[in-house]
Amino acid sequence: MYFIYKSLAHPELAGNYVQPFTLDERLAHARQAEKQLGATVPWLVDAMDNRLKHALGDRANSEFIIDPKGIIVRKRAWSHPAQVRKDLEQLVGPVENVTKEEDVKLKLELPIKSAAVRGALPRLKRPEQMQAIVIEPKIDPKGSPFFAKLRAETDNELFREGTGKLYLGFHLDPLHESHWNNLTKPLSFKLDVPDGMKIGKLTAEAAAVAVPSDADPREFLVDVEFWPEGKSIRLTVIYYACVGEETCHTVQQEYEVHLRRDRDAGKARGKGAGFWDPEGFARQNLARDKNGDGKLDKHEVQGLIVPHFESFDTNKDGLLDPEELKPVSDWLNYHHQPGTPPSSIEKNKPVSK
Template identity: 40%
Template sequence: MTPPSDLVRKPKAPPKSKIASGIVARKEKPEGATAVMVRPLMAKGNRDNEEETFYVKLRAEADRGLIDMGRGTLHLGFHLDPIHTVHWNNLAEPLCFELKGPAGIKLSNGKGSAPKVNAPSDIDPREFLIEIDSSVGKIGQPLHLEVSYFACDDEEGWCRAVTHQYEIELRRDRDAGSVRSPGAGRGFDRRQQPGGRGGFGQRRRPDPEQMLERLDTNGDGVISLAEARGPMIDRFKTMDADNDGSLSRNELQQHFERRSSRR
């Protein structure tokens, strides 16, 4: 006789939907753009007692005219940090920012929002171009940037609103996009970058399986150059050990192990 418990139908979990990519138009960077200094700021009211996780890496690039004479174009790129498993929540308000400069600085758009996206979620970068004109010549004081966005992590089961603040110094970043840690003074500390669950200075090694799950949009088990995002695009040829135009799980694992051994 069939027990009553076996007659109760258990609902199946909905299949995981692939997170979209390659659907947000990229902004063309100004000619000769160079990475400039970016320093994240701790949230107001945070007295160094709370850790802060940056799910997005900010890369700021300026043309030569802006760096040398205070007049030119600034490119802001917000890239989801691949060390996390988050994606943009497009069912909420899109990413928005506010940029402020010192006296005498004119900004073409001091406030802006990312475009609305039809897909419920994606991992494409959000980019903006801002024209800056200084009446005092070369800009010596930093710009202040505040950004707000909604991020989700399906594996951990959360969606939350996030707000971060940065200072941008219009001088060349010789480390090409490394991020200053709060309280680090004028120097760089590569060990203290946003990433990992613990925030600054506490990074976890990326998981190849999670990265494949996020970036392998066609489900063929590898990551193609078209599917790569953020810094992975620049490192793709180095990571592609067998030069077959795609990144396998083993190639991802080997790349992460090499980077970890150099720290």
């Protein structure tokens, strides 16, 4: 058995991790995941071109059983542990002593602690339905690491009509354990745009922060009136980052930004990234109600709900109604945290935050 470490499905969630730029950074992510999960299952790490992710169907939590000849004998778009056990009984045979969930003693660890205070700078509220676009960091092997990493997103209007919003967020990478040095100039950037492009600003500077150091992202929203097809923006950013109390760096780094969807960048939701509102969660899932009865059966649910359907079906009628769906959002918001008890699923109660 192996875990496969691929690109992050939800950057900024559960530890504020961001997409790595190098293979060394991705390997560091896998080592950190191993610590947090406390499992002894070995990890395989995808290449930076995400070739394995693409070959396996681009799913975030897929599951495969491969026989000794290298043939895929079972596959699922979403992991379902109970079904895996049934598969193995069919393929290999039953075992006498079944390992139960409560028998597994994992040495769980919390995510990396932030290098400085968070919440000193209010988060920018991103427009709805933003899509990550392709960025190319210009990596100098002899230069400073990308302590802060760019995430670029656009709204659907910019793709469809050529006019819309461009989000530029510079997020500190927790694995580099750095923080902003607020005793000097704030982060700033400039854009070199192609001929004919119409954009609201070519330069910008982050707001000053009252505390000497913090770890909040520096975020900007730029109006774009026209982005020529096939042309890219060159972005140059200057910032000041410190590791610990004594080592500080003046950093200048460059990116090429393309108006092309990045299907490997994952989905971040800004403030409270990845978190669901109960009403909104129930409403969105009920959009999959094919027969219009206001409830969902097993064939109408998706994702993490699938393997835990019976646990959330509190009245045992084989359906999930709106009142049964609402508490699911709370578990989904916190299931990723180390130490989340299985009982929170079984009892359908919110996990303590």
